[in-house]
Amino acid sequence: MPKAYVFTRYGGPEAEALVERDRPSAGSGEVLVAVRAAGVNPVDWKQRTGHRRPGGEPRPLPAVFGNEVVGVVVETGAGVTAFAVGDEVFGNPVDGGYAEYALLPVAVTARKPVGLSFTDAAALPVAAATAYDGIRQLGLPAGATLLITGAGGGVGVAAVQIARDAGLRVVGVASESKKGFVESLGAVHVPSGPGLAERLRTVEPDGVDGVFDLVGGDALEDAATVLDDVGKLITGADRETVAKLGGTGVERARTAAVLDEVGRLAADGTLRPFVTRTFPLDRAGEALRAVEDGHARGKIVIEVPA
Template sequence: MPKAYVFTRYGGPETEALVESDRPVPGPGQLLVAVRAAGVNPVDWKLRTGYRRPGASEPDFPAVFGSEAAGVVEEVGAGVTGFAVGDEVFGNPVTGGYAEYTLLPVEVAAHKPAGLSFTDAAALPVAAATAYDGVRQLALPAGATLLITGAGGGVGVAAAQIALAEGVRVVGVASEGKKEFVAALGAVHVPSGPDWADRVRAAAPDGVDAVFDLVGGETLETAAGLLTDRSKLISGADRGTVARLGGAPVARARTAAVLDEVARLVTDGTLRPFVTAAFPLDRAGEALRTVEDGHAQGKIVIEVTA
């Protein structure tokens, strides 16, 4: 039977397990995909703890981890057009990506360009797409200064590259250990930790024009204090706090068109997914710990053997 990495109830890592599961059956408008790679994101472990996205229903346990996947179409559901068995695709699965098989709804699935690896494609549907949506939402002109908190993670790395390509100056807050990584993107690195806001002021004496927060909580509160226009404050990490501060959550499009666009940015050299580590499915727990512990640089991906 196919294998999948799941959590059996809400809680910590002790709820996780690699299990055998039934192969999903595609419904109308869905693709059955043999997974070749799955992206790992902070939301994965947050969902395990009981975090619920707004409007999300209670999961059926055991619940398969993962909201990014790339692979090969094995079967198409009723009413599907534009996709066929054998197509290489990537997108946002509805049955979890940490698995040998998953289901992709066609509205959040895209054809993988031939020049894009499965591993890199699996890093795009959440991280790069969130970054793309956020940069579009801010709509900064060339020459503006964008502050990104959590700049060393998957979304931050993608947002920095997209903004820099549009002529925006980027100041990225990340740990000291990620200094060279953030600087290599072309961003100005500011070490996180006590008094980081003072270091931002020193790095951007004319102020920052927008904040793309990827940390939330106290960090978001502090970042908001660096802005005069709170309409240029967005967060991909803390919907409640950013709304209270006069900003907005990242407005996710969640469309195939956005997936096509971020794939194009990779193939034309504008965007590098920066997959810094890949783990096999039977080590999915290690992959998740790398992200949950906050030590990941760039993207972590799980590779599934064909």
């Protein structure tokens, strides 16, 4: 039977397990894919702890981990005309992607660009798409300065590159160990940690034009001190704190059109996913730990062989 990596209850890593389950069947408006790779994101382990989007319902347990996946279509559901068996696609799964098979709704599924690896494509549906949505939401003009916290992580790396392509000057907050990496993306590096607000004021005495936060908490509060217009303060990590500061969360489009666009950016080399570590499905727990400890550089991906 096909394997999947799940959490059996809400809690810590002890709730995780690799299990066998029946192969899913594609419903109306869905495609079933044989998974080739699945991206790992902070939201994955947060969902295991019970976190869910405002208004979202608790997931039936056991629940499969994973919110972005790439694979080969093996079955199409009723009404599906955009894809056929054998197509290579990527998108946001219906009920998890750390598995040998996953269901994708066609509304948030796109064709994998020719020449883009399965591994790199797995970094696009959540990480790159979130970055793309956030940069478009801010709508800063070319030449403006954007501050990105968590600039060395999966979403941050994509955000820096998309912002630079839009003609923005980028200041990236990340750990000291990621200084060279962040600078290689074309951003001005500012070390994270205690005293961040003072360091930001030293680097940007005139302030910045926008803040794209991907860390939350103290980092978000410190970043807000160098921004005059709170209407240009967004977060992908901490909606509670950003609301207190007068900003807002990233408004996710979650459309196939956005996936097509980030796929195009990756295919033409504008956006490099920077997958720095890969794990097989039977080591999915290690992949989660690499992201959960908060120090991952670039993107972590789980690979599933054909």
